[in-house]
Amino acid sequence: MLSIVKDLLCLAGVYATVLWLYHYFLEPLCGIVWGSVRCLLWREKLPIRYGPWAVITGATDGIGKCYAEKLAEKGLKILLISRTESKLIKVAHELEKKYDVETKWIAVDFANGPEIYDRLRQQLAEFDIGLLVNNVGFLPPLVSFDRISETDLLDLIHINMMSATMLMRMVLPGMKARRRGIVINIASTSGDVPVPYMAAYGATKSYLKSLSVALQDELRGTGVECQLVTPGMVRTNLSRTFYDKMPWYIVILSAEQVARHGVFLIGKTWHTCGHWFHCIQVCWYPLLPLKATVRIIGSIIKGTANKVH
Numbered sequence: 001m002l003s004i005v006k007d008l009l010c011l012a013g014v015y016a017t018v019l020w021l022y023h024y025f026l027e028p029l030c031g032i033v034w035g036s037v038r039c040l041l042w043r044e045k046l047p048i049r050y051g052p053w054a055v056i057t058g059a060t061d062g063i064g065k066c067y068a069e070k071l072a073e074k075g076l077k078i079l080l081i082s083r084t085e086s087k088l089i090k091v092a093h094e095l096e097k098k099y100d101v102e103t104k105w106i107a108v109d110f111a112n113g114p115e116i117y118d119r120l121r122q123q124l125a126e127f128d129i130g131l132l133v134n135n136v137g138f139l140p141p142l143v144s145f146d147r148i149s150e151t152d153l154l155d156l157i158h159i160n161m162m163s164a165t166m167l168m169r170m171v172l173p174g175m176k177a178r179r180r181g182i183v184i185n186i187a188s189t190s191g192d193v194p195v196p197y198m199a200a201y202g203a204t205k206s207y208l209k210s211l212s213v214a215l216q217d218e219l220r221g222t223g224v225e226c227q228l229v230t231p232g233m234v235r236t237n238l239s240r241t242f243y244d245k246m247p248w249y250i251v252i253l254s255a256e257q258v259a260r261h262g263v264f265l266i267g268k269t270w271h272t273c274g275h276w277f278h279c280i281q282v283c284w285y286p287l288l289p290l291k292a293t294v295r296i297i298g299s300i301i302k303g304t305a306n307k308v309h
């Protein structure tokens with residue numbers, strides 16, 4: 001009897017280990033190898049595989065701007081969507097000059113909520129959109145949930161969740177009809193486990209994660225893909241308030257590193273942290289009880305938040 005229990009425990013251990021290895025290492029590795037072979041064999045360029053236009057939200061700074069550059073480098077025409085007109089004009093000119101690609105831009109403030117989408121729908125209708133990068137995001141101050149202003153909470157919902165949801169709803173019918181296209185959703189590692197003092201922000205990223213993974217299954221066989229990108233901490237304006245308060249934290253990457261790896265993995269993996277360095281940061285999460293992981297992350301964030309405020 002004891003030996004049967006031992007064997008069962010052993011089997012369960014092997015099964016859990018293989019599952020963990022498969023999720024964090026084997027599946028991405030197979031995707032990269034197969035995707036690279038496919039690229040080499042068929043010499044598929046992104047504009048041919050998905051379509052000529054890439055739409056990027058939050059494209060004038062940080063990760064979005066770097067995605068715009070990397071995609072322009074791959075020969076895609078770039079439609080930049082962001083808030084500040086002067087920055088849009090500047091980035092569009094830079095891309096045209098450096099990569100010799102056509103660019104367009106739309107100035108819109110996603111914090112304005114549902115009213116912006118009728119106009120956006122009309123503006124997007126004229127483009128053959130191959131890639132949609134839902135990148136725009138907002139991070140409110142790191143304080144306990146009850147201290148975040150109601151305005152910030154509404155902005156969070158409008159910018160982080162509604163923008164991606166509505167844009168996907170707009171472009172997916174066209175992509176499915178053309179049987180090509182990819183939606184890339186930039187979520188965050190803070191959507192992987194609940195993050196105290198970033199609770200609402202993390203929840204918006206969990207929403208994106210859930211939506212993306214479900215869509216990946218819905219889209220099977222349609223020729224359209226959905227990729228989930230969940231970076232850890234990246235050195236940009238969004239995280240500026242606290243990354244310099246964590247000098248010991250060595251896994252802060254540049255936006256260029258995340259975009260370079262992210263674009264390399266388009267069409268290869270259904271999920272990426274944007275960089276292997278960030279994948280290592282999260283692969284221990286399932287090895288501890290959820291409450292313990294949340295407590296550890298919470299105390300790190302609380303320590304940092306105390307230095308910020």
Ligand SMILES: NC(=O)c1ccc[n+]([C@@H]2O[C@H](COP(=O)([O-])OP(=O)(O)OC[C@H]3O[C@@H](n4cnc5c(N)ncnc54)[C@H](OP(=O)(O)O)[C@@H]3O)[C@@H](O)[C@H]2O)c1
Nearest residue numbers: 058060061062063083084109110137188233234236238239
């Ligand atoms: N930085 C990190 O550590 C980190 C980690 C994980 C995930 N992420 C996610 O990555 C994405 C990009 O973040 P980032 O760090 O690159 O941000 P960022 O450097 O602050 O850039 C944000 C971009 O979004 C635009 N934007 C901001 N609010 C907007 C609004 N209401 N309407 C329209 N455009 C708006 C900005 O335009 P303006 O310049 O005109 O304001 C800018 O182009 C976000 O979804 C974020 O949650 C970031």
